[in-house]
Amino acid sequence: MTRRLGSTVQLLGPAAAIAAVGFVATLVSRANEIYFLNALVSVAIVVAIYVFVGNSGVLSFGQISFVAVGAFAAGVLTVPLESKVGVLPDLFPFLRDHTVGSATSLALAAAVGGVLALVVGLPLMRLSGLAAGIATFAVLEIVHNLLREWTKIGPGATTLSLVPETTGALQATLGALLVVVVAFAYQRSRLGRLLRATREDPAAAQAVGVGIHAQRLWAFTLSGVLCGFAGGLYVHMLGSITTEQVYLELTFITLAMLVVGGLTSLWGAVLGALAVSGLDSVLGKAEEGSFGPDLPTGSRLVVVGALMALVLILRPSGLTGGRELSLRRRPA
Amino acid sequence: MNVLAVVDAQTLVDAVGLGAVYALMAVGIGLVFGVLRLVNFAYGQLVMAGAYTLAFTSTWPVAGSIAACFAVVIALSLLMERAVFRPLRTSSPAVMLVTTFAVAFLLQSVALIVDVRDDTIGEPASSVAPLNQAISLAGVDVRKVTLVAVGVAIVALGLLALLLGRTTIGLQMRAAAADFRTARLLGVRADRVIAFAVVLSGILAAAVAVILTVQNPLVSPDFALKDTIVVLVGVVVGGIDRLWTATLGGFAIGFATGVINGALPTEQTVFLPSAVFALVILVLILRPAGLFARGRGALVERV
Amino acid sequence: MSDARILELDGVEVRHGSVAAVRDLDLHLLEGEIVGLIGPNGAGKSTTLHAIMGVLAPRAGEIRLKGRPLRAGRPEDVARAGIALVPEGRRIFGDLSVEENLRLGLAARRGGDGGSALDAVYELFPILAASRGRQAGALSGGQQQQLAIGRALVASPDVLLLDEPSLGLAPTVVDVVFAALAAIRERGVSVLLVEQRAQRTVAFADRTYVLGNGELRMILTPADADDTERMIAAYLS
Structure with missing residues (x-):
């Protein structure tokens, strides 16, 4: 009974936080709503990354490439048909001649993200530690390069615009909740627990027959699905996007969110995303001079970068200590 | 075949120059990796800081400007070691990599703040620009800076080889790179060896800053960022575990970049990064110790 | 005493x-x-x-x-x-020469003549003197153990x-x-x-x-x- 209650809290805590942010988003002015939507989409992206990095303990710089393909898939597929030939003339015919609704585009974005993650993960999941970090960085570079230069699949180096702005407060909240519920279900499942066992003690897990490669690949693919979906949410929130928006800086910010919250817990991912996103928004507004004297441009990233480095150095388990939300007081 | 046909002497000279610069950066990254098992993602930002120093001291005599560049880069290297590397010494290589990734963004943003005070991005560094003039050698136009780059690389690598091979601190650095724990048990001072490696890597970063600034006198916050990523690729492909394979990897990727960019029209090189990074993944999976390394040792953590 | x-x-x-x-x-x-x-x-x-x-x-x-x-x-x-330790498994630096391994041991030495300390070790373990220029990794297990002990001794612990x-x-x-x-x-x-x-x-x-x-x-x-x-x-x- 108490166990059931404990696990309910682990899901309800993050869900309540998301719902609260979503609710506030409906109360504030349209100019300020974007910050709350951004926070919710950040939660979706960070939790999607967490599904792989948090559960496996393997670093990846590459998850944002799945966000990128999700964003461009959902974006390209929803640009109105009548404008498409004009703004995206070089597209493959099947992309140029079809347009789908936003909801369908989210499903397709998830599928594209998942397939890419599966293909990339097959060889990559044999690596860990530093090699995994560098190889996943290479994935980020390759996907960025292809999206930026290959005009048959997207707008290339130009801005993709005219994407329907269908991610409002409700959609962002539901989207973030969906990602959190899937992540929670996965980490409670047998597969999730096996993967977490390989994180704690790879040798022991392998000794009792857990296939590390297969377990990591599952998580990597699921993470790809969720990243693609979150990318779809992202592009429908922005309405227009360039490849630079889903590249190094987003990788940095989302990793900072995950690290600050605490790499190894779902609660950490959600809390880190909300906290850093809030901080980022406030600093972003300050840079525009909303609070009296302008903060110089760049202050935002200085603060987030310093915060991330400080947490990594002083408290590597993050704000939550890498633990799930719990009703009981932690033993000292 | 026709690729080779369009590679003229001019392209080759420039490619060697680029290879020399990247080899210097590879040594700087490899030295710190050797003693700390840390891939310093923020190495390019050290170069960037040096470039800004050159820009902000443009009115000084060239020698003073270059001296300031070295002073700033070395000081920043030591600061980075003290504030970031030292507390992380017991962390996993992956955590260290993420942290230096954060430091890279931090420094780049600081540079942005400093840079846009005058409401424009980019600062010209004019004092060292004369080095960019070309001189004619056997009918080939060679920019002075290319000669400087090759000369500096040869001298620096030669001195480094002497230092590592013939001096006590060099011996201790080689031992620390092989097995730091045992080296400490023998009385090798960890702090001293690490500080030494960091200073050497800072000196190399400053030299690279001077050379790159001559070639590209408009300094911006992302100065040397792309170069660093390319060098990291070269270092990993060559084999980061050994200094000479890392250096060779750095030179090779610089030379190859120079030749390909010089020989192929731009529209044919747009997917080059994809091919290069695909090669990185291939090497990491098939030969984790690097292309030039003996055996199949893995790029793994050591305890 | x-x-x-x-x-x-x-x-x-x-x-x-x-x-x-x-x-x-x-x-x-x-x-x-x-x-x-x-x-x-x-x-x-x-x-x-x-x-x-x-x-x-x-x-x-x-x-x-x-x-x-x-x-x-x-x-x-x-x-x-x-205090000098001869660690378990010897922990020889296989890529360095025998002499370089011994010179590493001098890091802990407090003053005195390092050269004579090396000579004293060569006297104790003549096999090391004969192979001072060789790569330590090429030595046999017994020779490596003597090298590990010699490396500890040059510090005069x-x-x-x-x-x-x-x-x-x-x-x-x-x-x-x-x-x-x-x-x-x-x-x-x-x-x-x-x-x-x-x-x-x-x-x-x-x-x-x-x-x-x-x-x-x-x-x-x-x-x-x-x-x-x-x-x-x-x-x-």
Whole structure:
């Protein structure tokens, strides 16, 4: 009974936080709503990354490439048909001649993200530690390069615009909740627990027959699905996007969110995303001079970068200590 | 075949120059990796800081400007070691990599703040620009800076080889790179060896800053960022575990970049990064110790 | 001064996480003494050596060298204070030459002539002199063990710690190692010898501590070496 209650809290805590942010988003002015939507989409992206990095303990710089393909898939597929030939003339015919609704585009974005993650993960999941970090960085570079230069699949180096702005407060909240519920279900499942066992003690897990490669690949693919979906949410929130928006800086910010919250817990991912996103928004507004004297441009990233480095150095388990939300007081 | 046909002497000279610069950066990254098992993602930002120093001291005599560049880069290297590397010494290589990734963004943003005070991005560094003039050698136009780059690389690598091979601190650095724990048990001072490696890597970063600034006198916050990523690729492909394979990897990727960019029209090189990074993944999976390394040792953590 | 306690462990406790690997250990070495430390696997022998070197920090108790407490966390300082370790598995730098390996040992040397220290080692282990320019990784196991001991000796330590030096060596080579230890003691160096070869160690050392499950079980003297029952009891108690 108490166990059931404990696990309910682990899901309800993050869900309540998301719902609260979503609710506030409906109360504030349209100019300020974007910050709350951004926070919710950040939660979706960070939790999607967490599904792989948090559960496996393997670093990846590459998850944002799945966000990128999700964003461009959902974006390209929803640009109105009548404008498409004009703004995206070089597209493959099947992309140029079809347009789908936003909801369908989210499903397709998830599928594209998942397939890419599966293909990339097959060889990559044999690596860990530093090699995994560098190889996943290479994935980020390759996907960025292809999206930026290959005009048959997207707008290339130009801005993709005219994407329907269908991610409002409700959609962002539901989207973030969906990602959190899937992540929670996965980490409670047998597969999730096996993967977490390989994180704690790879040798022991392998000794009792857990296939590390297969377990990591599952998580990597699921993470790809969720990243693609979150990318779809992202592009429908922005309405227009360039490849630079889903590249190094987003990788940095989302990793900072995950690290600050605490790499190894779902609660950490959600809390880190909300906290850093809030901080980022406030600093972003300050840079525009909303609070009296302008903060110089760049202050935002200085603060987030310093915060991330400080947490990594002083408290590597993050704000939550890498633990799930719990009703009981932690033993000292 | 026709690729080779369009590679003229001019392209080759420039490619060697680029290879020399990247080899210097590879040594700087490899030295710190050797003693700390840390891939310093923020190495390019050290170069960037040096470039800004050159820009902000443009009115000084060239020698003073270059001296300031070295002073700033070395000081920043030591600061980075003290504030970031030292507390992380017991962390996993992956955590260290993420942290230096954060430091890279931090420094780049600081540079942005400093840079846009005058409401424009980019600062010209004019004092060292004369080095960019070309001189004619056997009918080939060679920019002075290319000669400087090759000369500096040869001298620096030669001195480094002497230092590592013939001096006590060099011996201790080689031992620390092989097995730091045992080296400490023998009385090798960890702090001293690490500080030494960091200073050497800072000196190399400053030299690279001077050379790159001559070639590209408009300094911006992302100065040397792309170069660093390319060098990291070269270092990993060559084999980061050994200094000479890392250096060779750095030179090779610089030379190859120079030749390909010089020989192929731009529209044919747009997917080059994809091919290069695909090669990185291939090497990491098939030969984790690097292309030039003996055996199949893995790029793994050591305890 | 011959009964001066050069190294002293006083109520030392070392934990690996929540498990106490060594509990309430009192142990000392007198000047010029060879002391053995035996016990079954996992008894805490290597842990004790690592605590002395400062690699592991004791949770309780104190470790003193010539009456002065040693601080944990910086093995290089312990080495420089005059304690040298011949680590388990020898830990030779295989890519460096024999001479370079020995020169590394000079890092902990406090003043004096490094060249003559190297000569003294070459005298003790002539095989090293013959192969001083070779890559250390190419040496045989026995030669590597001699190199590891020589590398510790060039620092002119007051105390030499050895972690299972005979492990994996042929019997004739084991004789060479034990003979070398006797010669080292003649130079006034105190030796703490961790070994699996219980009987030989007890017979060879001035005193031998027996560890079991992280605790001191008993102290044996050479006279006990032939007392088989006592030896068995030492391991089974």
